[in-house]
Amino acid sequence: MTKIKIKNLEFKNPLVLASGTFSFGDKFISVANQMGGIVTKGITLKPRMGNPSPRIYETASGILNSVGLENPGVDKFCTNILPELKSLKTNLIVNISGNSPQEFKALAQRLDDTEIDALEINISCPNIRDCNKMIGRDPKQTYKVVRAVRKQTKKIIITKLTANFIDPLITAQAANDAGTDAICLINTLYGIALDTKTGKPFLGGVTGGLSGPAIKPFALYCVWYVASRIKLPIIGCGGIVSAQDVKEYLLAGSKLVEIGSANLRNPYAGLEILKELNRLRG
Ligand SMILES: Cc1cc2nc3c(=O)[nH]c(=O)nc-3n(C[C@H](O)[C@H](O)[C@H](O)COP(=O)(O)O)c2cc1C
Numbered sequence: 370m371t372k373i374k375i376k377n378l379e380f381k382n383p384l385v386l387a388s389g390t391f392s393f394g395d396k397f398i399s400v401a402n403q404m405g406g407i408v409t410k411g412i413t414l415k416p417r418m419g420n421p422s423p424r425i426y427e428t429a430s431g432i433l434n435s436v437g438l439e440n441p442g443v444d445k446f447c448t449n450i451l452p453e454l455k456s457l458k459t460n461l462i463v464n465i466s467g468n469s470p471q472e473f474k475a476l477a478q479r480l481d482d483t484e485i486d487a488l489e490i491n492i493s494c495p496n497i498r499d500c501n502k503m504i505g506r507d508p509k510q511t512y513k514v515v516r517a518v519r520k521q522t523k524k525i526i527i528t529k530l531t532a533n534f535i536d537p538l539i540t541a542q543a544a545n546d547a548g549t550d551a552i553c554l555i556n557t558l559y560g561i562a563l564d565t566k567t568g569k570p571f572l573g574g575v576t577g578g579l580s581g582p583a584i585k586p587f588a589l590y591c592v593w594y595v596a597s598r599i600k601l602p603i604i605g606c607g608g609i610v611s612a613q614d615v616k617e618y619l620l621a622g623s624k625l626v627e628i629g630s631a632n633l634r635n636p637y638a639g640l641e642i643l644k645e646l647n648r649l650r651g
Contacts, residue, residue: 495559
């Protein structure tokens with residue numbers, strides 16, 4: 370079988386655990402170790418408390434979350450969490466989030482001399498209050514952020530894009546011009562749930578990000594559409610719950626896939642999908 374690589378980084382299989390759905394990789398280590406990689410929960414420069422509860426709303430075929438990037442901040446991540454991850458036997462990809470190119474630059478600088486394998490730039494989180502400012506909806510800002518990180522690090526860069534009210538091909542091109550090594554498509558989609566008893570939004574963060582099987586056909590479309598128009602390696606993400614889903618994403622042009630919400634239901638989902646994928650491949 371041909372090796373799966375992004376630049377010089379090799380993946381033992383195409384399955385990666387998606388950010389925010391497998392903690393920092395410090396739980397269920399035996400599962401993480403058998404995957405091609407794990408992406409940590411998003412890290413910001415300063416600690417974040419996240420949004421008020423409730424943070425999760427179950428829909429007919431997916432979930433809305435408004436976690437709001439709760440995390441201990443990059444310094445605590447480096448001193449308290451990263452040492453625990455040294456024994457991981459899979460690629461460790463750190464997901465970083467910020468409000469400006471300067472913040473992303475500082476995060477990349479702080480992580481550059483650590484032993485992580487790659488950075489995933491999250492410019493597509495719908496759960497921070499000022500949604501209109503989502504960097505990933507603006508190709509110029511996307512370029513600036515990726516460029517700032519590229520100048521700061523030689524580590525592999527994956528840029529995680531949104532398809533919320535923007536053509537992802539335009540931002541993929543901007544990320545490519547700025548020097549990203551790969552793109553991940555897609556992050557969660559905007560959503561809202563209203564409490565019919567109170568007439569108010571159900572989620573403490575008011576709006577949320579929709580994930581799970583509900584978004585799969587759209588996410589798959591995004592991968593297929595961008596893959597046929599750009600040369601960058603693509604990591605497909607959205608609604609994967611089975612090996613069949615993985616095969617579809619690979620057919621659509623993904624090199625790797627990320628499994629997200631399925632882990633929340635069953636932390637062994639990645640393993641089960643891997644076993645089934647190997648069985649289908651014979
Ligand atoms: C509870 C939760 C937290 C998430 N946190 C992050 C995050 O910190 N950074 C990020 O880039 N994506 C985050 N995501 C998005 C997922 O990584 C993934 O892109 C999205 O859920 C779509 O995949 P899925 O349908 O398989 O869940 C989060 C998703 C969920 C459900």
